Amino acid sequence: MRIIPEMLRGGSALAEDYTQGTGRARDLYEYDVLHADAYAQRAKWLDETEHLRLSRKEVVACLRIYNEQYNSYEAVRASLDRLESPDALVVVGGQQSGLFTGPMLVIYKAVTIIKAAREAEERLGRPVVPVFWIAGEDHDWDEVNHTYVLANDPQAIKIKLKKQPERRSSVSTIKVDAVEWKQAMADIEQSLPDSEHKADILRMIEHGLTDSYGLSEAFAKLLGLLFGDYGLVLLDSADPSLRKLEASVFRQLVQHNDELEQAYRTAAARIVDYGYHLQADVHKDGANLFYIHEDERLLLFKQGGLFTDRRGLVAFTKEELLEEIEIHPERFSNNVLTRPLMQDSLFPVLASVLGLGEIAYWAITRDAFGVLKMQMPILLPRMSFTLLDPGVEKYMLKHELTFGRVRDGLEESKKQWLAAQDQIGIQDQFSGVKEAFARLYEPLVQQTGLIEKGLLRLGETNSKKILGQIAYLEAKVQEALLRQNETALRQWDRIEWSLFPFGQPQERVYTIYHFLNRHGLGLIDIIMNIPTDPAGTHRVIYV
Incomplete structure (x- = not known):
């Protein structure tokens, strides 16, 4: 196995400057990820501020119930035991729950969380627990x-749940019926190529889907099957039991809402002033909280002294909203700007594992942490990979293609290659014939028009028909050339669909189960053995 660093396009300039330690990005974050003392400094601050967070014992008790139900592994129980220790810290990261765990970047984030926690534990000589935050509250x-x-074929086959919720409900509350799970199983069984690992992979997936209420439960069970033995603790942000614990934090978010809004707006202005683009919206008069009304998740704004949604379905005074939190904390949830504050209120977060886009929008939250007397944690970029199968590598070598050329788009390279296979110069020959025909025929047509006007029109029509027939033959010859090179062209397509489906990095499109089906569950161990990289460098794994 070889691992080679390769650049990906389209990343956030702010996040890239942060991970590389360049530009003015450092001023927008609390800690320098590349600084040797960052972990020790953060751990010291966490030790001094334990009283600012929710009861460690109550949080762990809540997590025990959830993980025993969906992620019941000895290593997870051991992680929770360790988390109860007063000196235990956490490395956390999260993602929305997706079908069959969603795109591979989710898996890479989980791997990064586990490995970063291990490395931090070795560096600090104290317990550091990996926690994955399932964003089940998202809608x-x-x-x-x-x-x-x-x-x-090659092509990307889309597997989709047909259910369409009537309201913008949190994903964790949307029920997926048994018949829909059965259809999803049938779809992936049909779509995955036959392999020696297919039966095991399908059994794993079926275990995750069976008796699951919805996507978040299935997601949790599948993540547990992949990472439970590594001690990865899971939580669902939509868990009603967790919501009860979080009530006091929601109260703070309401009581300090104006200060928080100003902090977000000030930070956003600073980011733009530094020459970076904002990665998240900062709404004027935004409360940055959601309220769940009749199963619909409504974003709250402040208007005329009230907290209300854009459609006016609900309206609360500050006092009424605080009372609602006390009675029904399960009706509240965070948006992208308040979720980091909730996360750090629950856990002694040493570091948060994020994608580059997330790192960029987290810069908006730095001052907001200070409003609640907290500090932004260390931000670690998740690991980023492209898996390159031997067959695809063979095709790339055959056609002299580098990863960079594939990344930058193959259409022009493919056209040039196909043109080189044209031994008779189809385009030039036919262009010459059409030019010669026009040169010889046009004067003749003009002369016939001198004899009778109608012959001129007839000659022009006849000319168009003949040119049309020549073009028809040219198209047929081009089709024959394509058929002659069909096998090689399929190789080009295989390269493109393997590495950059729909023009997107592989990790953003395919489920990990496609590659587990090909290489077996040992692929997870291979990825787990790759060192983390604080710079977040994309790497190609030649499997």
């Missing part, structure tokens, strides 16, 4: 209800 159903596998 973007269309983003999570599908995934893709790579077919032999």
